[in-house]
């Protein structure tokens with residue numbers, strides 16, 4: 001076959017060449033043999049057969065090609081995408097049905113030969129052309145987004161893909177343009193944007209959680225509250241940002257919504273650390289999938305803390321209203337009661353039903369005049385409120401004080417709509433106030449005004465007197481020796497005496513006068529507008545009334561009073577000054593013998609200022625060595641021997657003037673300077689006595705006066721002990737003279753202290769005996785060695801007075817309890833004879849010796865021969881007939 005083939009090929013080749021030279025039919029072929037012809041024929045037949053076969057193959061190929069083309073066409077038109085085939089100018093050669101539908105053309109034919117560019121808006125055609133030029137067969141470019149206008153004018157958002165078609169398809173470039181309509185996608189995204197904007201602009205928290213509690217959605221309000229980004233919240237569980245307890249509660253609520261498949265309204269709480277609890281109202285609803293399955297829970301939550309707090313406040317206010325202790329009454333604009341609370345009913349006794357519609361004036365007590373209520377309403381109308389004390393009447397008829405505040409409630413046009421009255425019953429407060437005032441301004445024992453109220457009253461009296469050109473008297477009353485009343489009868493009876501005295505004073509003054517208990521046993525009266533004679537009369541009546549014996553319990557007590565009087569405006573115009581003057585006058589009355597009255601005068605003022613000078617000068621008297629001691633011998637009457645010397649304090653000022661002890665000692669006692677003075681005296685006397693002892697003068701004592709002020713100091717006994725020890729003086733050579741006042745203070749304690757002193761060997765005597773009120777019952781228990789009879793009694797011996805009897809009694813009393821007596825102020829032989837006769841043990845006075853300088857004493861002792869042994873004795877002695885006395889001064 002192949003051999004035949006090649007021959008045919010050769011043959012054909014020769015034929016072709018002959019043909020091309022124009023030799024065909026020239027006979028050259030004739031030269032061919034029949035064999036050759038037959039062969040050629042065969043060849044031709046084969047060739048024809050061959051051609052037939054080729055033709056059949058071609059037809060088959062054409063058919064296949066047509067089938068492919070039809071398939072392509074079908075594919076092209078059935079494509080769900082809009083597809084165009086365009087040339088390089090954008091002219092549409094083909095378009096499929098989808099494209100015709102998308103762009104609103106009835107058939108694809110209408111589209112063909114149109115420029116695709118004419119459908120494109122906003123210059124997008126330029127972009128398309130650029131792409132077309134650039135696109136190659138194997139280039140891949142991303143989509144082009146173009147706006148198209150459809151045939152009906154609608155705008156389409158189209159995603160465009162380009163693809164160059166193989167060039168052998170057409171001679172010129174052809175492109176496949178695929179269009180994807182994204183208009184619907186845009187709609188979705190727009191809708192999504194709208195929703196997102198709505199969500200994010202909402203102040204409510206809007207969120208969704210899946211059934212596992214993971215956050216699916218959270219709007220900006222929630223993110224802001226959580227202070228987290230979207231990424232930190234979405235997909236996370238709420239226990240990552242809420243306190244565990246709250247997260248748990250919220251999740252439980254979600255679970256209930258999902259299991260019930262219905263929306264539920266919750267009040268939820270969030271405890272922000274370190275902050276107050278916040279309250280939220282959450283509307284939670286189930287999220288349901290397409291198949292009806294629960295895919296989570298959605299929620300809208302609002303912060304209701306403020307309104308909740310408002311509710312709480314309202315509830316509290318309602319509670320206060322309901323159960324507060326203050327009565328509340330609410331009226332309408334016409335003042336008709338529309339509501340009252342429980343406290344109102346409790347305080348007034350009226351139940352709510354019985355007062356509704358009534359006016360609050362049903363409570364009026366009748367104690368206030370009309371003008372009071374008019375003033376109240378004026379204030380309410382002017383300022384919207386009034387508050388003050390008011391007396392009202394309870395249903396029971398009882399009138400009581402209340403503190404009431406009334407407020408006006410106004411409407412939009414400022415017209416009153418309601419009035420609210422809030423009141424409290426101040427009965428107890430008023431009582432307490434009165435009690436406080438009573439305690440503050442009145443004396444609790446006698447009920448009279450005290451010194452504070454006195455000043456107030458005095459100021460009023462001064463103003464009134466000034467206005468009317470009148471006078472008034474300040475009367476200072478001090479009971480005499482009231483201390484003794486307490487000592488003898490006890491404090492309780494003393495109190496009763498003070499009450500009784502008050503009553504008696506009150507009975508003797510007018511209502512317009514004032515009586516005040518200033519302190520202790522001191523009273524001050526303000527007597528209005530009386531002349532001298534009337535004041536005298538009033539003072540006499542007072543002295544007499546107070547002096548009347550009084551029976552208290554089973555005791556009969558008598559007191560007297562000393563009264564001092566100062567006059568406004570004669571003596572002074574300031575009350576303090578008047579009071580001081582009346583006090584001075586009272587002292588004057590005391591020193592004038594008590595139980596009487598004195599008017600203030602300038603002389604008193606002078607002595608008061610002198611007193612101040614003394615007090616001032618006393619301060620430097622010791623330092624300046626203005627004080628000295630004199631020693632006055634005390635003689636044993638039986639033997640005439642000196643058995644003691646009394647140390648007497650003398651004060652000679654720098655200018656040479658003498659201040660008598662009875663002037664400065666009381667002042668020193670009052671100012672406390674007596675302590676220093678007394679210490680100095682003790683020191684000097686003990687030192688002097690020790691010196692005399694060292695000089696050989698053994699048997700007499702040195703007597704030192706000790707003031708009650710000094711005696712009652714805690715360190716007094718120690719002071720005596722150390723002074724004796726320091727100088728090495730035996731206690732037996734020191735005698736301490738105490739006044740009756742010492743013994744009267746606290747007798748038991750005084751006795752104990754005296755015993756301690758006695759333990760030091762010291763002798764004790766009671767000075768000026770008979771001038772005070774010694775408690776005789778204690779006298780017996782006191783470890784004293786002698787009583788000193790005051791010179792006032794001695795002075796009157798032989799003058800037909802009762803003082804002789806007193807002297808005798810004292811001597812006998814001392815004898816009875818086995819102690820001695822020393823008479824002071826023995827100045828005449830007659831005195832001496834009387835005393836010796838009546839058994840007095842010893843005496844001192846000018847009759848024996850004047851007080852001597854310390855340095856002169858030894859000579860005197862020598863002269864009297866008392867250096868020989870001889871003790872002061874306590875027993876009775878035979879009287880001394882006579883003494884020759886050498887006066888020192």
Ligand SMILES: Nc1nc2c(ncn2[C@@H]2O[C@H](COP(=O)(O)OP(=O)(O)OP(=O)(O)O)[C@@H](O)[C@H]2O)c(=O)[nH]1
Nearest residue numbers: 478479480481482483484486491494495519520521
């Ligand atoms: N029972 C009683 N005694 C009081 C009261 N207040 C003070 N006293 C006493 O009254 C006495 C007043 O004494 P004074 O005025 O200093 O002295 P006195 O004994 O009255 O002597 P003269 O005033 O000098 O006459 C003191 O003993 C006080 O303790 C009181 O309220 N009740």
